[in-house]
Amino acid sequence: MTYGWRLTFFGVFILFFFCISPHVHAQVVLSEVMWMGSDLSTSDEWVEIASTVDTSFSIGGWTLTSLASGGLETTIAEFPLGAAVDPGQYLVVSKYGADRSRLQSDGDFIASTVSLPNTKLLLRLRDASGAIMDEVDDGIGDPFVGDNPSGGGPKASMERIDLRLPGTSKDNWRTTTLSCGFKEGSSIFGSPRFAQCDSNAAGSSSSSSSASSSSSDSSDSSHSSFSSISSSSSIENPNPNLLLLSEILADPTGADTDEWIEVGNFGEETVDLFGWIIERGGGSYHYPDHAVLHPGERISLRKSLSGLSLPNDGGTVSLLSGSTIADQVEYPKTAEGVSFGRSPEDVSTWTALCIPTEGRGNTLEKPDVDIVVQSGKTSGVGSLSINVQAAVSPGSSPPLRCRFEYGDGSVSDACNPSYHTFTHSGDYEIILTGETSCGSFVPARLRVTVEPEEEDPIEEETWDFEEEETASSAQSSAFCDPSASGAILSEVYPYPGEDEEEWIELHNISDEKIQLCGWTIDDVRSGGSHPFTITDEFAIAAGGYLVLSGEETGLKLNNDGDEVHLISPAGVDQSVSVPKLRVEESYAYVDGQWCVSEEALPGEPNRCHSASSSSERSTAKAKKPSRTAVTKSAKKTSKAKKSAKISALDGSLTVHAGSGTLLITKASEDRTLELLVASISIITFGGFFVVRRYL
Numbered sequence: 051m052t053y054g055w056r057l058t059f060f061g062v063f064i065l066f067f068f069c070i071s072p073h074v075h076a077q078v079v080l081s082e083v084m085w086m087g088s089d090l091s092t093s094d095e096w097v098e099i100a101s102t103v104d105t106s107f108s109i110g111g112w113t114l115t116s117l118a119s120g121g122l123e124t125t126i127a128e129f130p131l132g133a134a135v136d137p138g139q140y141l142v143v144s145k146y147g148a149d150r151s152r153l154q155s156d157g158d159f160i161a162s163t164v165s166l167p168n169t170k171l172l173l174r175l176r177d178a179s180g181a182i183m184d185e186v187d188d189g190i191g192d193p194f195v196g197d198n199p200s201g202g203g204p205k206a207s208m209e210r211i212d213l214r215l216p217g218t219s220k221d222n223w224r225t226t227t228l229s230c231g232f233k234e235g236s237s238i239f240g241s242p243r244f245a246q247c248d249s250n251a252a253g254s255s256s257s258s259s260s261a262s263s264s265s266s267d268s269s270d271s272s273h274s275s276f277s278s279i280s281s282s283s284s285i286e287n288p289n290p291n292l293l294l295l296s297e298i299l300a301d302p303t304g305a306d307t308d309e310w311i312e313v314g315n316f317g318e319e320t321v322d323l324f325g326w327i328i329e330r331g332g333g334s335y336h337y338p339d340h341a342v343l344h345p346g347e348r349i350s351l352r353k354s355l356s357g358l359s360l361p362n363d364g365g366t367v368s369l370l371s372g373s374t375i376a377d378q379v380e381y382p383k384t385a386e387g388v389s390f391g392r393s394p395e396d397v398s399t400w401t402a403l404c405i406p407t408e409g410r411g412n413t414l415e416k417p418d419v420d421i422v423v424q425s426g427k428t429s430g431v432g433s434l435s436i437n438v439q440a441a442v443s444p445g446s447s448p449p450l451r452c453r454f455e456y457g458d459g460s461v462s463d464a465c466n467p468s469y470h471t472f473t474h475s476g477d478y479e480i481i482l483t484g485e486t487s488c489g490s491f492v493p494a495r496l497r498v499t500v501e502p503e504e505e506d507p508i509e510e511e512t513w514d515f516e517e518e519e520t521a522s523s524a525q526s527s528a529f530c531d532p533s534a535s536g537a538i539l540s541e542v543y544p545y546p547g548e549d550e551e552e553w554i555e556l557h558n559i560s561d562e563k564i565q566l567c568g569w570t571i572d573d574v575r576s577g578g579s580h581p582f583t584i585t586d587e588f589a590i591a592a593g594g595y596l597v598l599s600g601e602e603t604g605l606k607l608n609n610d611g612d613e614v615h616l617i618s619p620a621g622v623d624q625s626v627s628v629p630k631l632r633v634e635e636s637y638a639y640v641d642g643q644w645c646v647s648e649e650a651l652p653g654e655p656n657r658c659h660s661a662s663s664s665s666e667r668s669t670a671k672a673k674k675p676s677r678t679a680v681t682k683s684a685k686k687t688s689k690a691k692k693s694a695k696i697s698a699l700d701g702s703l704t705v706h707a708g709s710g711t712l713l714i715t716k717a718s719e720d721r722t723l724e725l726l727v728a729s730i731s732i733i734t735f736g737g738f739f740v741v742r743r744y745l
Contacts, residue, residue: 076398077103078112078135079184080173080217082226084207085166086198088152088238095166096144096157097127097173098242101135102213108134111178114143117170117189127161142242152236168198174380181400182380186210186217194220197239206239218375292317293326294377295369296348297391299406300360301384309353309360310408311367315343316397323349326376329368330358350408385450385487404488416488417442419449421480421496425568425583426469428496432503434472435531435586437568437619438496440465440482449491452484457498468619469568471531475502532568532619536560537590539616539624541638543650544607545631552600552607554614555652557639558590565589568619571598573605573612580604581617597652 082098097114101107110131118124127143135141144157145164151157166173172189174182187194197206207226215222226239228247241247296314311328315321323337328351335356343349353359360367362383369377379400381390389406393399394413405415419442426436440452452465457478460470465484472478482494540557554571558564567586582603590596600606607614609631616624626644628637638647638656645658 076175076183077101077107078109078175079210079213080114080175080186081140081210081213082207082241083166083171083173083186083193083196084205084240084242085171085193085196086168086205088205088236090152091146091150093145093165094151095164096142096151096153096242097164097166098140098142099135099175100140100213100245101137104137106134106136108132109177110134112183113176115174115176116166117172119167121170121189123174126163126165127159129159133159138245140243140245148233152232152238153242154231154233168193177399179401180382184217185378185380188218188220194223195225197225204237204239207241209241216375216378218378293321293323293343293369293371294392294397295367295379297350297389297403297407297412298360298367298379298381299389299408300365300381301362301386301388302406303387306359307352307354309358310350311356311358311360312348312350312391312408313343313369314348314392315345318345320344325372327370327372328356328358329370330360331365333358346411348407348409348411388487402487404486414488416486416491419482419484419486419491419494421482421494423496429499429501430472431501432475434498434500435469435567436472436498437469438467438480438482440484440494442486449484449486452482455481455483457481469532472498472500475500531565533564533566534618534620535622536562536564537566537569537596537616537618539614539626539639540595541636541647541650541652541656542607542614542626542628543636543652544612544628545609545633545635547634550634552605553597553652554603554605556590556596556598556616558592558594558596561592563589563591566596570615570617571603571605572615572617573607595653 078099078101080097081100084094084096086092086095088094099109109129110133112129112133113125114127114129115123116126141158142153143159143161143164144151144153145160145162146153147156147160148154169192170189171187171193173186175184177183194208196208197204199205208223209226210217211222211224217223226241228241229236229239230244230247231240231242232238292315294314294316295311296316297312299308299310302308302310311330313323313326313328321343322339323341323343324339326337328335328337333356335351335358341349351358360381364380364382366378366380368375379390381400384390384402387406389403390400391403391407391412393401394411401414403412403414404417405413407413419440422439422441424437424439427434428436438454440449440454442448449465452463454462454464454467454470456462456470456472457480458472458474458476462468462470476499478498478500480496480498482496484491536558537556538559539554541555543553543555546552556566565586566584566588569584570581571584572581582598582605584598588596588598607628611630612628614626614628626637626639629646631637631646634648634650636647636650636656637644638651638658640647640656640658647656647658649657651657
């Protein structure tokens, strides 16, 4: 290739690079820094900002930060709402007004908190969301450039050569050798409010011989807001292929080993990644020689491969080509599962991304938020209780704020509210609104229907237990408000004998009847059998017991040891670790502690002493109530006054009611015994039992 062709190719490439560069660089940057003060005062410091676009650009709510002596980033100036930078305009942020400064006129923004260190200088310009829009110097050692002579000579500011190249590149800064924008006779070099000093600059100072010796710089247009690199410039483009950091996930859902850093090719040529480096917190990763990235492609780097740790509270990630920083971003703290990446609408802007897009183009989509029914039904008769929750699509972070409107005048500001009961018939619409980490989400809706209750005349009938169970099942759609506390785990029977079932016993230690709808029993949290949610048909009277068989709960307890958890609707978890037991042994709660019992007593106060003889053991076993009787009687929910006449079973009868479990021994034929417990009476006469329920 001839020299002429090389030059032509280079010129076309440079033109292409700068035609697209306005879309990948900040619109407002720091253009000049007077970090050493003036001869009037070392606190006479100021910073100049400039626009890189051809339209007015708002900076309202933006901040300017610096590193304090302890290395902590500190805000030194905040721009008021409505502040803007016009095309070609240079604005000054100063500590003092003109009356206390060498500045010819007051700064455009005056902040007494402006303080610029003479060592470890690092300035950042952040937008209203906290994202870094521009960064100057590296915070290490002396500032890049600028002059602060110890012998009392003229001080000189540091001036950015090209506004479109990184402010963290030392080669993009120079020490100012001309003077304008200061009061007449000021012995100081700089150009506050001017792109550069020339003969037309108002208030120009001509006090320096070095100014005349450097007159060639006065015609250098590289400091203008739309400058370009000339063939004689010593500044090289460190990133000709527009390889940029594109997305960072510092706090993934799950293990921190799933953290990743993504790089994207925003140019039109394939990039060989060999020689490129990712740096984070003193560590680095060098891309191997076989890695390439085609135009538009993204490639992610996981912690498990790179070893680079990303603190959840934020940090800085750098992309280097050799020893030159090609791109750098400081990511903030985000919610779990939310990444930080370039906006697909403006790649020069970084923003939170609620849906991470590892290995592909970024998106501003928000997660779907829906109403999930945890327990209860969406239709019922008479009244209806339902427990709903706000849920997002898999892999998305949970909502930050929620508001449930139930359609009956009730509202809840919880994302996982407690049960809500509709007490009147009608059609209702539950509406969920709120916000995620990326703003408000589309409202979710759920229809609920409550049918009017039909009249049920009160009459006295006689039927057997199976008929009563069927009747109660037909009425089981009436829900209840769950009790918040009162129930405890009382006894676990994991290793039953032949023709027996496993069971778990609950005990009401309160002085009031409790409703257990919405309570959950599980063996191993987040594993093992599927949890069993107790329905509205179960309640325990004060001091009573409830025995639930394995057939009812679906829980399969291990004979060699297991866990049992009782979880209230509020999420309070009572748990017990059941050791390995022998057949027909139970694990019982007695006097504040758990113990192994050889005498399993479902529905009765527990005893932990062992049976003294086999005969006593047999007697104890004979006293175990019928599981069928316990289960069937627990499901009674009839509203009408009913009676049932049944024969005695082996000389005894176990009746399970809302008030607990009662053991009734058959009375002699000439005696009548009536036991009234809550709303249940048991009458024995003539060898029969009558169970009567009162309204």
